[in-house]
Amino acid sequence: MTEFFNVLTPNDAILKITSNKSFPKSKTEIIDTFSAHNRINAKNIYSPTELPHFNRSSMDGYAIKSNDARGVSDSSPNYLEVIEEIKMGYVPNQTLKDGQCARIFTGGMIPNGADSVIMEEDTEILNENFIEIKKSLSVGENIIFKGEESKVNNKILNKGHKIRAQDIGSLLESGITKLLVHSKLNIGVLSSGDELIHPKEELQPAKIRDINTYTISNLIKSSGNEVTNYPIMPDNYESQLKIAKKAFQECDILIFSAGSSISYRDTTAKVIENLGKPGILVHGISVKPGKPTILGICDKKLILGLPGNPVSATMIFTNIVNPILNSMYNFTPINTYTECILSENISSHTGRVDYVPVKITNKDDKLYAKPVFGKSNLINTLVFSDGYISIPPAKRGLYKNSKVKVKKYEQ
Amino acid sequence: MTEFFNVLTPNDAILKITSNKSFPKSKTEIIDTFSAHNRINAKNIYSPTELPHFNRSSMDGYAIKSNDARGVSDSSPNYLEVIEEIKMGYVPNQTLKDGQCARIFTGGMIPNGADSVIMEEDTEILNENFIEIKKSLSVGENIIFKGEESKVNNKILNKGHKIRAQDIGSLLESGITKLLVHSKLNIGVLSSGDELIHPKEELQPAKIRDINTYTISNLIKSSGNEVTNYPIMPDNYESQLKIAKKAFQECDILIFSAGSSISYRDTTAKVIENLGKPGILVHGISVKPGKPTILGICDKKLILGLPGNPVSATMIFTNIVNPILNSMYNFTPINTYTECILSENISSHTGRVDYVPVKITNKDDKLYAKPVFGKSNLINTLVFSDGYISIPPAKRGLYKNSKVKVKKYEQ
Numbered sequence: 001m002t003e004f005f006n007v008l009t010p011n012d013a014i015l016k017i018t019s020n021k022s023f024p025k026s027k028t029e030i031i032d033t034f035s036a037h038n039r040i041n042a043k044n045i046y047s048p049t050e051l052p053h054f055n056r057s058s059m060d061g062y063a064i065k066s067n068d069a070r071g072v073s074d075s076s077p078n079y080l081e082v083i084e085e086i087k088m089g090y091v092p093n094q095t096l097k098d099g100q101c102a103r104i105f106t107g108g109m110i111p112n113g114a115d116s117v118i119m120e121e122d123t124e125i126l127n128e129n130f131i132e133i134k135k136s137l138s139v140g141e142n143i144i145f146k147g148e149e150s151k152v153n154n155k156i157l158n159k160g161h162k163i164r165a166q167d168i169g170s171l172l173e174s175g176i177t178k179l180l181v182h183s184k185l186n187i188g189v190l191s192s193g194d195e196l197i198h199p200k201e202e203l204q205p206a207k208i209r210d211i212n213t214y215t216i217s218n219l220i221k222s223s224g225n226e227v228t229n230y231p232i233m234p235d236n237y238e239s240q241l242k243i244a245k246k247a248f249q250e251c252d253i254l255i256f257s258a259g260s261s262i263s264y265r266d267t268t269a270k271v272i273e274n275l276g277k278p279g280i281l282v283h284g285i286s287v288k289p290g291k292p293t294i295l296g297i298c299d300k301k302l303i304l305g306l307p308g309n310p311v312s313a314t315m316i317f318t319n320i321v322n323p324i325l326n327s328m329y330n331f332t333p334i335n336t337y338t339e340c341i342l343s344e345n346i347s348s349h350t351g352r353v354d355y356v357p358v359k360i361t362n363k364d365d366k367l368y369a370k371p372v373f374g375k376s377n378l379i380n381t382l383v384f385s386d387g388y389i390s391i392p393p394a395k396r397g398l399y400k401n402s403k404v405k406v407k408k409y410e411q
Numbered sequence: 412m413t414e415f416f417n418v419l420t421p422n423d424a425i426l427k428i429t430s431n432k433s434f435p436k437s438k439t440e441i442i443d444t445f446s447a448h449n450r451i452n453a454k455n456i457y458s459p460t461e462l463p464h465f466n467r468s469s470m471d472g473y474a475i476k477s478n479d480a481r482g483v484s485d486s487s488p489n490y491l492e493v494i495e496e497i498k499m500g501y502v503p504n505q506t507l508k509d510g511q512c513a514r515i516f517t518g519g520m521i522p523n524g525a526d527s528v529i530m531e532e533d534t535e536i537l538n539e540n541f542i543e544i545k546k547s548l549s550v551g552e553n554i555i556f557k558g559e560e561s562k563v564n565n566k567i568l569n570k571g572h573k574i575r576a577q578d579i580g581s582l583l584e585s586g587i588t589k590l591l592v593h594s595k596l597n598i599g600v601l602s603s604g605d606e607l608i609h610p611k612e613e614l615q616p617a618k619i620r621d622i623n624t625y626t627i628s629n630l631i632k633s634s635g636n637e638v639t640n641y642p643i644m645p646d647n648y649e650s651q652l653k654i655a656k657k658a659f660q661e662c663d664i665l666i667f668s669a670g671s672s673i674s675y676r677d678t679t680a681k682v683i684e685n686l687g688k689p690g691i692l693v694h695g696i697s698v699k700p701g702k703p704t705i706l707g708i709c710d711k712k713l714i715l716g717l718p719g720n721p722v723s724a725t726m727i728f729t730n731i732v733n734p735i736l737n738s739m740y741n742f743t744p745i746n747t748y749t750e751c752i753l754s755e756n757i758s759s760h761t762g763r764v765d766y767v768p769v770k771i772t773n774k775d776d777k778l779y780a781k782p783v784f785g786k787s788n789l790i791n792t793l794v795f796s797d798g799y800i801s802i803p804p805a806k807r808g809l810y811k812n813s814k815v816k817v818k819k820y821e822q
Contacts, residue, residue, distance in 0.1 A: 169626035
């Protein structure tokens, strides 16, 4: 068994895994861009084409020669001949000469001879063939020029970027209908405990319903990956090893729930050590809750042991497992949070990170974060909270009225 | 046609829709709790049972009578008889008498007669039947008492709450395997424009690929709803009305892309007015980009007209459509963002909200937001940005080095 309580800081624990030479990166696959939402782009994407590929109007109005509007104003208008209405999606029929203009709409193709577009609001229709213009224009005004969106070989998307709605729009605009993305990871969840029964079963003396399988599997889905749930394992090393070996063949990653501490009943470490090399790299992280956590790599597969306590499991998944999964994708998310005023003092121990669930309330248009205290084994401390704050190891706590950053459990 | 440029502020526009007596709320349905992740809870949930339903140990150690540990310390230990090992998931066989203890593990059932648990680390095994205890304990120490998680009829979840991983855990812990949630909305997307071709087609002179259908449909998916995409509509009122009437029958909500302005080519308003009563309630919002937006209700269905410009469409979806959809669910999300230092001055006009895309960079451990300038018709201004900032109507801009809140496009 590995030495326990040789604890690492959260960052060191993550780094010890991600910097290991056996640390597995996710595979890649080609998919339709149409269905790439929330996938991680696996290759830098460069524009194959110039966009827009023709000069377009950005307004409803009239394409003109800006020279014809020189010195023009409300009190000193000019008059232009309307030689055609440029239909959307069609190439203009004529080239403008001095004193001529063409009716055009937003997105319409600028005719030869024109160098600007005067807005409808700055014109008056005189008759079928003539308009009055009442404003001067600079060259290029209200035109989106060829290549202004992107030039050939301009980089559009970085690898490691999570595909959003607008990214799909941009890729499709360039005609990129296939995309190389990181494959989703198939993560197996293995809960153990002789006291566990399925949530559909009636409560029995000394038994509790298994909730970790479902809490963890939904955290996995939220991280953009796939889940395989295995049946509850008994507190028996041989049975666990047998199930774990099967799961090891079927999944990219295994997450064990419970059995990660150091009592003789805790067999997760022993099971992991028998799945492959190098085995356990981290056993114990200087956080509360969640200290008895195991992080390992076996034959190039990530194998994790989360505490059986559902609050610890959630905090460790959010703060330790998620960053490791993101690293497999070369994905660095933006750190988002809600800034709040702490509504009461919180004490903590130096030398560890404390994760404290908080409820956010709005009072006089200010956001307050109120700690949800409770024994850390009780999942309702998470249910009654909107997010959590992290108290860094150097602090002995946080004072009432200090500013805190509240993070959500699932981003 | 409705009067345009009788613009409303974003908040007033949203309120004008959500406070209308025909404003539709989403339907509800009963689903499996196991698959309720990210759905909106539709009914307050109360605990049907006391949890835990027995006194549990929160540590690996020995269940004892705290009286037996009174005055005990490293230098003055006490000795206790170990009368049994309480197996996980089993009811203890014996009641403790003075001077007795029982081996117990985290989550194990506390035996009658015991009132606290001493941690393994604070004991020594003397022989098969006796241990030494080296620390005093208070009554109840390291015990999670019956009912400490929840009592019968305690409220677990509010209606309007978005179900997270831990919420599923808590519901299943209570044996709640079915849940009343809001039904997903089926939102039809109708893009129009004679210049549009399908993204799989080759570029042709004066034509552009339709990207709004796919940008908007992915924003809809991100909002937790379902999408029906309709084929590109021509710039022709009769054709549009015919397609819109079919879509109106098939969907809960319609979103039109393009044609929402006031030129004679813009037929969206006329189409919406012919779908039902009361029709258009808002035409024009004091924002940039996105001013020519239509919000309406027709025969109790929400009907929206977004600008054809994809940047405007994205900003309006994020800031106007999303809050309206959330209101249909009675859902109020937490406002999350990333606080950054603005890296340059931005000017804006008073009297409107400006949405400015920004790129976040990290320099000397500080986050900076750099505006991504560009014509607002170019979707790559969104692609090259990590989020956006909102400049309120009373401001003429924001100064370099001021603190800004950067929001993501999809939460």
